[in-house]
Amino acid sequence: MTETAASSSKGRPAKKDAKANVFARIALFVRQIIGELKKVVAPTRKELINYTLVVLVFVAIMMVIVSVLDIGFGTAVGWLFGGTGSTDS
Numbered sequence: 001m002t003e004t005a006a007s008s009s010k011g012r013p014a015k016k017d018a019k020a021n022v023f024a025r026i027a028l029f030v031r032q033i034i035g036e037l038k039k040v041v042a043p044t045r046k047e048l049i050n051y052t053l054v055v056l057v058f059v060a061i062m063m064v065i066v067s068v069l070d071i072g073f074g075t076a077v078g079w080l081f082g083g084t085g086s087t088d089s
C-alpha cells in the first residue's frame with residue numbers, strides 16, 4: 001500500500017463500488033508482484049554451484065548423524081528389552 005493510499009483512507013473503508021474495488025485491488029496486487037520480481041537477483045553459476053555443494057554436504061552430515069543415532073537407539077533398545085529373540089512361540 002502506498003503512503004498516499006494509506007493516509008487518505010484514515011482507517012475508514014472506501015465508499016466505492018465493491019466490484020470495482022475488487023478489480024482495483026487485484027490490479028494493485030499484480031503491480032506489486034511485478035515490482036518485487038524486478039528486485040530479484042539470480043545467483044551466478046559459481047554461487048549456484050557453491051550453494052549446491054553446501055546443501056549436499058549438510059544433507060550428508062545430517063544423514064550420518066541420524067544413522068548413528070538410529071543404530072545407537074536400536075542397539076540400546078535391543079539390549080534393554082532382551083535382545084533380538086524370535087517372536088515365534
